[in-house]
Amino acid sequence: xxxxxxxxxxxxxxxxxxxxxxxxxxxxxxxxxxxxxxxxxxxxxxxxxxxxxxxxxxxxxxxxxxxxxxxxxxxxxxxxxxxxxxxxxxxxxxxxxxx
Amino acid sequence: xxxxxxxxxxxxxxxxxxxxxxxxxxxxxxxxxxxxxxxxxxxxxxxxxxxxxxxxxxxxxxxxxxxxxxxxxxxxxxxxxxxxxxxxxxxxxxxxxxx
Numbered sequence: 001x002x003x004x005x006x007x008x009x010x011x012x013x014x015x016x017x018x019x020x021x022x023x024x025x026x027x028x029x030x031x032x033x034x035x036x037x038x039x040x041x042x043x044x045x046x047x048x049x050x051x052x053x054x055x056x057x058x059x060x061x062x063x064x065x066x067x068x069x070x071x072x073x074x075x076x077x078x079x080x081x082x083x084x085x086x087x088x089x090x091x092x093x094x095x096x097x098x099x
Numbered sequence: 100x101x102x103x104x105x106x107x108x109x110x111x112x113x114x115x116x117x118x119x120x121x122x123x124x125x126x127x128x129x130x131x132x133x134x135x136x137x138x139x140x141x142x143x144x145x146x147x148x149x150x151x152x153x154x155x156x157x158x159x160x161x162x163x164x165x166x167x168x169x170x171x172x173x174x175x176x177x178x179x180x181x182x183x184x185x186x187x188x189x190x191x192x193x194x195x196x197x198x
Contacts, residue, residue, distance in 0.1 A: 014156075
């Protein structure tokens with residue numbers, strides 16, 4: 001099965017394993033996956049939401065927010081700093097009360 | 100109930116309504132939500148995945164990827180350009196075949 005190009009990387013995100021394909025350096029996809037996993041765990045801690053879909057969407061919103069503010073995900077930072085968590089709380093507190 | 104600060108914004112993401120709280124300009128949270136919604140729909144089209152959680156996680160990965168590459172979400176662009184979609188396909192084709 002040589003029709004697939006790029007790296008096939010098994011990652012774990014929020015307790016589930018996925019096979020992702022990516023280009024570039026071998027660790028890049030793993031870094032992105034670790035970042036999303038970390039964001040989801042931060043969201044889960046802050047919101048106490050048990051719905052994985054909501055956690056994933058809030059994480060995506062938070063990543064987009066950071067990107068818009070010019071804060072790029074840094075693979076060398078393995079945990080969110082206190083400021084990040086505080087901003088997450090500011091933005092997400094009491095959110096996701098379903099309409 | 101004046102204990103909540105910031106804007107309470109009702110948004111729709113991938114067919115579901117959520118109440119989000121945010122600071123800053125009133126439209127900012129709406130812009131972020133529209134961006135995440137758009138990313139999820141792009142992922143859904145490319146991967147034909149029906150699992151909303153997988154779609155949300157792939158969208159979060161894609162947003163993190165764009166952020167890492169220095170591509171910030173632009174609220175003035177209402178659709179992903181062809182290059183974005185092509186890169187999405189490059190990265191995500193055949194991904195999420197569960198491990």
